[in-house]
Amino acid sequence: KAGVTQTPRYLIKTRGQQVTLSCSPISGHRSVSWYQQTPGQGLQFLFEYFSETQRNKGNFPGRFSGRQFSNSRSEMNVSTLELGDSALYLCASSPGLAGPNEQFFGPGTRLTVL
Amino acid sequence: AQSVSQHNHHVILSEAASLELGCNYSYGGTVNLFWYVQYPGQHLQLLLKYFSGDPLVKGIKGFEAEFIKSKFSFNLRKPSVQWSDTAEYFCAFRDNYGQNFVFGPGTRLSVLP
Numbered sequence: 170k171a172g173v174t175q176t177p178r179y180l181i182k183t184r185g186q187q188v189t190l191s192c193s194p195i196s197g198h199r200s201v202s203w204y205q206q207t208p209g210q211g212l213q214f215l216f217e218y219f220s221e222t223q224r225n226k227g228n229f230p231g232r233f234s235g236r237q238f239s240n241s242r243s244e245m246n247v248s249t250l251e252l253g254d255s256a257l258y259l260c261a262s263s264p265g266l267a268g269p270n271e272q273f274f275g276p277g278t279r280l281t282v283l
Numbered sequence: 284a285q286s287v288s289q290h291n292h293h294v295i296l297s298e299a300a301s302l303e304l305g306c307n308y309s310y311g312g313t314v315n316l317f318w319y320v321q322y323p324g325q326h327l328q329l330l331l332k333y334f335s336g337d338p339l340v341k342g343i344k345g346f347e348a349e350f351i352k353s354k355f356s357f358n359l360r361k362p363s364v365q366w367s368d369t370a371e372y373f374c375a376f377r378d379n380y381g382q383n384f385v386f387g388p389g390t391r392l393s394v395l396p
Contacts, residue, residue: 261384267380
């Protein structure tokens with residue numbers, strides 16, 4: 170089975186721009202979660218989608234949004250980029266929404282905001 | 284609020300030393316517990332998980348963890364570390380009701396050859 174894929178792998182943007190990141194989960198997985206990883210803050214949960222519906226949301230401003238398509242692929246969007254948005258954005262997929270279902274992580278998209 | 288704490292920010296060991304990384308979670312209900320590892324430049328990957336049964340679980344690469352419900356703890360252990368264990372280790376939990384995964388801040392392990 171192919172793993173979780175994320176595109177693009179690297180991205181450089183300037184302040185004020187917007188960006189869209191894409192995630193393809195493992196085939197058959199219906200849950201997709203997004204995380205922001207920075208050296209100082211660790212893994213910060215952004216949101217989780219299941220069957221095209223946002224099921225959980227972390228503590229991020231409204232500039233961060235996402236969606237999930239019928240094939241479980243997901244995108245996240247960050248508008249009006251700030252320098253502090255520079256981070257590794259990780260996508261994780263899981264077969265289900267709760268319980269012992271582990272998450273499988275992608276390689277991440279490294280976003281640099283100049 | 285649900286949270287996970289990891290006792291050490293950075294642990295430095297010599298090869299062959301024993302390892303124990305602490306993890307405590309804050310949640311009163313039934314939990315599913317996980318340890319993930321992130322090797323330099325690689326994806327986060329699952330080391331082991333616990334959801335029921337024997338509280339001592341074994342994972343990949345000789346790692347094990349013990350769930351102690353009364354202490355809300357899920358400490359990771361390895362009897363003899365290798366240089367290749369150098370990585371960042373994350374403890375996480377999830378309930379059975381659809382709440383999101385909660386990750387700890389991570390512990391960086393450096394193993395000196």
